[in-house]
Amino acid sequence: MSGEPMLWSGWGDPALARELPEQVRALLRDFLGVRAPDAPAVGLESVRLPPVALSEPLLGALAGVVGPAYVLTSHEARVRHTRGKSTPDLLRMRAGDGSAAPDAVVLPGSHEEVAELLRVCSAERVAVIPFGGGTSVVGGLTAATPDSGFTGVVALDLGRLDRLLSVDPESLVASFEPGVRAPEAERLLAAHGLTLGHFPQSFEYATLGGFAAARSSGQASAGYGRFDDMVVGLTVATPTGTLDLGRAPKSAAGPDLRQLVLGSEGAFGVITSLRLRVRRAPEERRYEGWRFGTFAEGTAAVRALAQEGPLPTVLRLSDETETMIGLAKPDTIGSGGSGCLLIAGYESTRASGWGSVAARQAGAAAVLSRMGGEPLGAEPGEAWEHGRFSAPYLRDSLLAAGATVETLETAGFWANLPRLYDAVRLALAGALGSPLVMCHVSHVYETGASLYFTVVVAQEGDPVAQWERAKEAANAAIVTAGGTITHHHGVGREHRDAYAAEVGPVGVSILQAVKARLDPAGILNPGALVPPTA
């Protein structure tokens, strides 16, 4: 990363933007019939924004809380805080559609300033969208529409709340402000010989507050756990007051209210600090590849590891199509092999209690061999490790080349996984004709796993409408086949209706009651997560 702000119309560090390799262009032509000439994004200055709806006195009131330097209404600041990074978000931004821009970007510098902003915005009916790294892929950052009864919309950028507050090496707990980005969190912890071990593909830009708010899960979840498992305490500013939760690792003191904040996506309050379980930084890392004949055989092997152990730190099994395309190794895409590629990674410290890397690797190898796996050595694992954050950069080049590429994910119990896998693929094929649908398993539990799909299709007509039809079909298939609507991307606006179906009318009424209690004016991320009261 060069330290540049993220590309406003796409993913990541603009310095790392990549040309589409010729073998990928050939795949697009031969598999998908993509023939359109490349269509670049409009310039930032050409993005069409609605006029600023917030009045001067209101902007003045916000500046009174955080200081005038931290209330931004410039074209660039508004564009950079418009929407998140899903493919529909990017397609709209590339076309210059800034209709979902906030009126202003406000950057608070403390918990007290957040609390005061929420008071002012509640009194004046200004919608507030908490903004971490801006990497939401579920419509979690889309501003409310101008006709929704708000006097305006602010993006509450938490980037100034970027400190490591304390480290307790005895308990292995570190306290952070929410705006710390993942690489900076790792850098700060490394100075203490510690790590969080949270490496989602959005690692370069996403923040700790965003991980907690959206229940993120990283590539090393088999070893380090999901992000919500790492959160031992939270401080949350709400329009009704402050919540301070978590004074012991586990407790029998009633329902665990931390769970109400985790996954609340800015709809109940703003996380202003987090206490996180950390681990000692690994002294040794090894990655390797295995091949299985079929996805079913590979899935059985992954289940055996999840249920019997020893579990690697990283575990990822690609299906036949993903293996053939070579998606697990984005730097050499287009040169995959046959069967199903499994990547296993092992990280350890002498004091971690996980046993040595060599012992865990040997134990896992015995299970994988018994289940029919063929060892491929270190090269595929190291290639995966090298390219682990590069795939999103490829998406921008594919969008420019006339192909839509998007991901979606779900999770289910082992016994239901094959049905879920078939249902989603069938729904996508039904909605899109002949898309390329790839899948991998990368988050495993004793009782089940997640399925992560990548879809590539030639753009036809309005590509946003084309994708939305496919997404709707996939969501319906997931609900009908008994999976959860999301394992780690969260709910936002895109999954809200399917989430409502998942928790049922009583569940929805609980969410609405909590929202009404904590946010009586309904200003916090309106439209996200919680269906409106009828």
Ligand SMILES: Cc1cc2nc3c(=O)[nH]c(=O)nc-3n(C[C@H](O)[C@H](O)[C@H](O)COP(=O)(O)OP(=O)(O)OC[C@H]3O[C@@H](n4cnc5c(N)ncnc54)[C@H](O)[C@@H]3O)c2cc1C
């Ligand atoms: C290319 C790419 C790869 C991705 N890979 C993964 C992956 O591997 N694993 C994974 O789990 N996710 C992944 N994601 C999704 C996304 O990165 C996660 O949802 C992440 O948790 C979002 O963090 P953020 O800081 O960017 O939050 P944002 O996108 O800024 O916000 C996410 C939601 O949380 C709310 N929010 C943010 N900060 C706070 C706060 N302090 N208090 C209250 N609410 C807040 C926002 O209002 C919004 O609703 C990926 C996204 C992209 C674009």
